[in-house]
Amino acid sequence: MKLTAGDLQIVSRIAAFRALKQETIAHVVQSAHAIVLRPHDVVVRQDDPATAFFIVVGGWVKLYRNSAAGDEALVEMITAGASFAEASAFTSNRYLVTAEAVTDARVARIPADHVVRCIRETPDIAVSMIASISEHLHYLVRQVEHLKGQTGLQRVAEFLGSLATHERGKCSFALPYDKALIARQLGLMPESLSRAFARLRAVGVAVNASTVTIEDIARLRQLASDERANARGALRK
Secondary structure, X not given: OOOOHHHHHHHOOOHHHOOOOHHHHHHHOOOOEXXXXXXXXXXXXXXXXXXXXXXXXXXXXXXXXXXXXXXXEEEEEEEOOOEEOHHHHHOOOEOOOEEEEOOOEEEEEEEHHHHHHHHHHOOHHHHHHHHHHHHHHHHHHHHHHHHHHOOHHHHHHHXXXXXXXXXXXXXXXXXXXXXXXXXXXXXXXXXXXXXXXXXXXXXXXXXXXXXXEEOOHHHHHHHHHHHHHHHHHHHHO
């Protein structure tokens, strides 16, 4: 399926293309096509030969690894404007993760061999790709830091804050995927997530099924900041 004009708008804004001219981006994505996914559809599987990289243009996709024992370790949740598998594809390696849709999703697939030809013609593409991969690595390091250094309540508060559509005042939105997956993403047991939601009622956060209502988003973000300060204080004692 060909990419639509809307798809191309999202594709052109990803980090890997940020420093490139529009005509260069158009050349890179000219052989791309769109994949329409339903929940649980798999885009690529861990250890399969890497022949393309991907850009999410709609919906949510989870990236995870399976251990030898069959346990699933969630690596990242990504949505529109995020890309994955660049490094694996450009090194003719194997995919490091399995990518699976968790909602209805739409993904652009860009063949690696075409991008490699483009890089040989325009080396600036390689520089932009390397910068994007480095930026993503820094993001993943920060995520590990959050899991190691933040309280569960802080992680939940920051997660909800990241979904809010306003900087201040009241807002309401739907959780993007199921609570069990949110708990895994935040490194929590489902019951710990439920307790965190219950504690957040005291600061005006109501979670009813998949709907979240926040009375004051600034107050929620202040709670996350206070939790961080409390955690640092406890470590000094």
